[in-house]
Amino acid sequence: NAGVTQTPKFQVLKTGQSMTLQCAQDMNHNSMYWYRQDPGMGLRLIYYSASEGTTDKGEVPNGYNVSRLNKREFSLRLESAAPSQTSVYFCASRTRDYEQYFGPGTRLTVT
Amino acid sequence: AQSVTQLDSQVPVFEEAPVELRCNYSSSVSVYLFWYVQYPNQGLQLLLKYLSGSTLVESINGFEAEFNKSQTSFHLRKPSVHISDTAEYFCALLGSGSARQLTFGSGTQLTVLP
Numbered sequence: 001n002a003g004v005t006q007t008p009k010f011q012v013l014k015t016g017q018s019m020t021l022q023c024a025q026d027m028n029h030n031s032m033y034w035y036r037q038d039p040g041m042g043l044r045l046i047y048y049s050a051s052e053g054t055t056d057k058g059e060v061p062n063g064y065n066v067s068r069l070n071k072r073e074f075s076l077r078l079e080s081a082a083p084s085q086t087s088v089y090f091c092a093s094r095t096r097d098y099e100q101y102f103g104p105g106t107r108l109t110v111t
Numbered sequence: 112a113q114s115v116t117q118l119d120s121q122v123p124v125f126e127e128a129p130v131e132l133r134c135n136y137s138s139s140v141s142v143y144l145f146w147y148v149q150y151p152n153q154g155l156q157l158l159l160k161y162l163s164g165s166t167l168v169e170s171i172n173g174f175e176a177e178f179n180k181s182q183t184s185f186h187l188r189k190p191s192v193h194i195s196d197t198a199e200y201f202c203a204l205l206g207s208g209s210a211r212q213l214t215f216g217s218g219t220q221l222t223v224l225p
Contacts, residue, residue, distance in 0.1 A: 004154075031210075031211065033210075033212060040120065040217055040218075041217060042115075042201060042215035042216055042217045042218055043155075043201070043213075043215045044215075045210070045212045045213075048210045048212055050209060050210065056209075056210065058210070058212065090154055090155070092155075094211065097162065098143060098160075098162070098205050098211060099145075099157055099160065100155075100157070100213060101157075102147075102154035102155040102156070103154050104153060104154045105152075105153075105154050
C-alpha cells in the first residue's frame with residue numbers, strides 16, 4: 001500500500017515550457033486535490049476532483065489544468081510555466097471521514 | 112468565508128519543555144478541525160482531528176488539542192517535547208462546500224533545542 005505517490009520529485013523549467021505533474025493513490029478514495037505550498041502561506045487549493053470524471057477550481061487555478069484520468073490518477077498540467085509558479089506542489093486524497101493523505105510533493109522551479 | 116490563523120510563525124523551545132501552538136478559526140457553519148505535521152522535505156501527515164464529541168483530542172505521540180467554541184480556538188499542546196518533534200505544524204479547517212477541501216493556516220515552525 002503505497003498511499004499517494006507523485007512524480008517527478010524535482011523539476012526545473014524555463015518560462016513558457018509545459019509539464020504535467022502526476023499523482024496516483026491506491027486507497028480507493030473518491031476525492032483528490034492539488035495544492036501548492038509557498039513560504040508563509042500554508043497550502044492553497046489549486047483544483048480538486050470529487051469523483052472520477054469531475055474536476056473543479058479551487059482558490060488559485062489560473063495557469064493550471066487538471067485531468068482525473070480514472071479513480072486512481074489525478075494529474076496537474078502547466079501549459080506555459082511562469083516564475084510565479086515556482087512552488088512545492090502536493091497531491092492529496094480524502095477518506096469518507098475527511099482525513100486527507102498527502103503525497104511527498106514535487107519541487108518546481110521556473111526560471 | 113472561513114479562515115484559519117496561526118498566531119506564531121516560529122516557536123523555539125528547549126527539549127523536555129512544554130509547548131503550545133496556537134490556532135484560531137473563523138467559520139459560520141459546523142466546525143471540523145485538523146492538525147497536520149510536516150517534517151523537512153516530506154508531505155503533510157495527519158496528527159489529530161476534531162469532528163464531534165469530546166473537545167479534547169489526542170495523538171499517538173503525545174500531542175493534544177482542545178476545541179474551544181467560545182474562543183474559536185484549537186490550540187495544540189505537548190507537555191514535554193523531543194528533538195524529533197522539530198517540524199512545521201499546520202492547523203486546518205474543513206470547508207462546507209461540495210469540495211470539502213481544507214483551509215490551512217500559514218504554519219508554525221516548531222524547533223526543539225537541545
